Amino acid sequence: MPGEVIDQPNPPPLPSNLPDELLSLSVKLDKSIIAASTKDGLETFWRAANYIAAAMIFLKDNVLLERDLKFEDIKPRLLGHWGTCPGLNLVYAHLNLLVTKHDLDVLYVVGPGHGAPAILASLWLEGSLERFYPQYTRNKEGLHNLITRFSTPKGFPSHINAETPGSIHEGGELGYALAVSFGAVMDKPDLIVACVVGDGEAETGPTATAWHGYKYIDPKESGAVIPIVHVNGFKISERTLYGCMDDKELVALFSGYGYQCRFVESLEDIHSDMSGSLEWAVAEIKKIQSAARSGKPITKPRWPVLILRTPKGWSGPKKVHGEYIEGSFHAHQVPLPAAMSDKEELKDLQVWLESYKPKELFTKDGNAVDSILSIIPTNQDKKLGQRKEAFDAYTPIKVPDWQKFGVKKGSQESSMKCIGVLLDQILVDNPHTTRIFSPDELVSNKLDTVFTHTGRNFQWDQYSSAQGGRVIEILSEHTCQGFLQGYTLTGRVGLFPSYESFLGIIHTMMVQYSKFVKMARETTWRKAVGSINYIETSTWTRQEHNGFSHQNPSFIGAVLNLKPDAARVYLPPDANCFLSTLAHCFRSQEYVNLMVGSKQPQPVFLSPEEADAHCRAGGSVWKFASTEDGVDPDVVLVGIGAELTFEVIAAAAYLRRLVPYLRVRVVNVTDLMILGLEGSHPHSLDHEEFDALFTPDRPIHFNYHGYSNELKGLLFGRPKLDRIKIEGYREEGTTTTPFDMLLRNHVSRYHVAESAVRGAAFKNEKVGVELSKLSAHIGHDIKKAQEYILEHGKDPEGTYDTPKF
Secondary structure, three states: OOOOOOOOOOOOOOOOOOOHHHHOOEEOOOOOOOOHHHHHHHHHHHHHHHHHHHHHHHEOOOOOOOOOOOHHHEOOOOOOOOOOHHHHHHHHHHHHHHHHHHOOEEEEEEOOOOOHHHHHHHHHHHOHHHHHOHHHOOOHHHHHHHHHHOOOOOOOOOOOOOOOOOOOOOOOOOOOHHHHHHHHHOOOOOEEEEEEEEOOHHHOHHHHHHHHHHHHOOOOOOOEEEEEEEEOOEOOOOEOOHHHOOHHHHHHHHHHHOEEEEEEOOHHHHHHHHHHHHHHHHHHHHHHHHHHHOOOOOOOOOEEEEEEEOOOOOOOOOEEOOEEOOOOHHHOOOOOOOOOOOHHHHHHHHHHHHOOOHHHOEOOOOOEOHHHHOOOOOOHHHOHHHOHHHOOOOOOOOOOOHHHHOOOOOOEEOHHHHHHHHHHHHHHHOOOOEEEEEOOOOOOOOOHHHHHOOOEOOOOOOOOOOOOOOEEEOOOHHHHHHHHHHHHHOOOEEEEEEEHHHHHHHHHHHHHHHHHHHHHHHOOOOOOOEOEEEEEEOOHHHOOOOOHHHOOOOHHHHHHOOOOOOEEEEOOOOHHHHHHHHHHHHHOEOOEEEEEOOOOOEEOOOOHHHHHHHHHHOEEEOHHHOHHHHOOOOEEEEEEOHHHHHHHHHHHHHHHHHOOOOOEEEEEEOEHHHHOOOOOOOOOOOHHHHHHHHOOOOOEEEEEOOOHHHHHHHHOOOOOHHHEEEEOOOOOOOOOOHHHHHHHOOOOHHHHHHHHHHHHOOOOHHHHHHHHHHHHHHHHHHHHHHHHHHHHOOOOOOOOOOOOO
C-alpha cells in the first residue's frame, strides 16, 4: 500500500482500564473476511482515486505520466485540498462494495467541502461524470479533461457543489452536512446516507447539535445515517479537538449522544477494517429498523457511528525540505506549493504520483482496469453519483384550495391560527412528503392547530416515540435549516416557522443553499426541487414584552440580497392574504420564500376572493380606506407588513376626521419584489404599472416593516424618488407596549399622518395653509399617547379597534 506512515504523535489507544460499561458502548476491530480479488479491487480503486485527485490539483498536461514531469506541466494556480482526499476515497470505494454486495440505496454526503478532488475522481471512475458531462468520458481524453480543467474556469471548482453528481450539500461552509443527511433520510425508509464529518467540521456548533438528529428519526418510517467522523488530526494550521481526544473520550462523547462507536484505524489492513465496520453499521441499522417495523421498537436505540483515524494527507509526500507533510497540517491544502518553480518539489511530485503505479490502474485507452470496475455497482441507478434522490426526486405536493379555509371579511383573526388549519390539511394530504421544522416555537407562534392530526417526531420522548409525526421541534435553528435542506433537496417540501428575530442565525446557511440551487438550475441534468419556505412571526412590532433582543427584521434584507430569480418576500396584511401566500409558496419551485406576518388577532380587511386578486397583483389600492376610491390623491400612503398596514389605515381614518379636505390613496404591498426597478426582478412592476399604483408625481409615504434602506435599494432607479419618504424599523425598542414600539420607530398612525399632511401641502393649498397647526395637533397627540403609556403601562383604549370610515 503506498504511503508509509511517518511516526507522528497520535492519540493513545483505547485504555485497558476503560470501565466495562463504557467499553460495551464501543466496538473494536473485528476484521471482515474479504476475498483477495475484492481487496484488490478496493485497493486499486483507492489508489486510482488518490492518483486522479492529486493530479487534479497539480497537472495541466501529461496526466498519465507518460514522460517525466516538467515545470510547464504544472498549473499556474494550485487549488484544492489534498489532506482529506485519501480518507474520502477510501470511504467511497467501500460504499461501492457495500452497495454491490447488498443492493442498498446509499447517498454519500461529504462534510469536508474542499474534498472535491476525491469525489470527482471517484465519480469519474464509476462513470457518473460521463453520464452527466460527456466531456469526461472514461478514457484518456475524458481523464485529461477532468484533471487539466479542475479549478479553472472550464472545469469543476475545488469544493463540492451542485455541479457535483450525487451531492445534496454545498461544501463552501462547514458544519451542516450531518443535519442535511438526517433531513434526507426522513420519510425514505430504504435510504442510507453515509455522511463523512471532518474533525475540523466537528468543532462547529451546528455539527455539535446535529449529532442529536437520530432522536428525530422514527426508524419505522425513515431511513438511516451512518456518520463517519474522519479524524486526521489537523485543520488548516492547527490540531483539531477530535484529533487530540483519545478513544475513551470519544466513546464517552458519542455514547452520551446516543451512539455506539466503532473505530476504523488499522492502517496495516484498512480495507478489512473498513469493510467490517460498514457491515457492522448496516447490521445495526437493520436491527433497529426491523424492530420498529415489526411493532416492537427499541427504546432509545444506539445507532452506529464510525471513527475513522487516518493520517492527514495519507499516501502523499512524507517530507518536503526537511519538514513533515503527511500527518501534519502541511498536507491540508497543497503539499507542494512550489512545484511549478522548485526542482526539488517537482521531483517530489513525480515520486508521489508514481507511487500509485498509474500504469497498473488504467488501460491503454485510459479507462479504469477491471479490478476497479469489479466493485462498482452495475446498475447505474445504484451508483453513488446517480441516485435519483439527489437530482430527480421532486413530485409536487397536493395543496388544497385555500379559499375553503378563508375567514370572514371584517372579523378579527390571527393569521398564524388561520394558516395552521391549512397546514394541518396539507400534512394530512401529504403524509410522506411534507414536514415542519421549527425551533420550539410552534405553540408560541400560534401554529399549534397543526397538531390536530399529527404530532412531534421526537423519539427520545416516551409519549411521542414510535408514532411518526410531521413536526420536528429542536431548539437549534442550524439543525432545523439543515434538516429542511436535506428534505427539500431530496424531493420533498418543508416549512421553517420562527420568531422573526432568530432567523438571522441561519442567514449564511440560507445563502449557501440558494447558491446550491442557483448552480443546480444552471446544470442540464438536475431537475427542479420545491421551494424552501420560511415564516417570520412574533415580529418586532409585537415583541415588546420580550424586549429589544427579540426585535430584529434583518432576515428580510438577507433574502433581498439573493439573486432575483431566487428571492421572494411576502408581507401579507391579513389572514386571507396569508392563506393565499402560503398556498402559493407550497406550490412553487426553487425559490427562497419568506413570509412575514402577525400571530396576533387583527382585522381581516379582504374577503378570500379579494385577497386572491390582491396577492396575485402583489399590491393594490385599498379603496375602502382611500378618499373617493383613491382617485386624484394629494398623497399616497403605503403599508407593507401587517401592523404597519393597520397603522396606515388608522392614519387614513384619523386624517379623514382631522383634515377632511385631504385626499388620500391607501396602497398595500404584499409582494415586496414588485417595487424593484422594471426588469430587476420577475415580479417588478413596469413603469406604467408603478405609476398607476402610486401615481406619477404625488408624494408617497411608505410605512415598512423592515429597515428603510431595504426599500431604498429596491426603489433605486425609479423616477422622481425625491417624492418618496420611507419609515421602517429604526432599532428602537425595549420592554414596553405594542403601540409604544410603533411610536418609538416613527411608524405609528400619527407619524404616518404627519408625513401625509407635509407631503400633501405641496399640492393641496388648504392643507398648506393649515400645515403648522396640523403638525402641532398631531405632535400633541403623539405626546399624549406617550404620556398615557408611561403612566398606565398599557396602550390607550381603542388603539386596536378596527378603523371606521
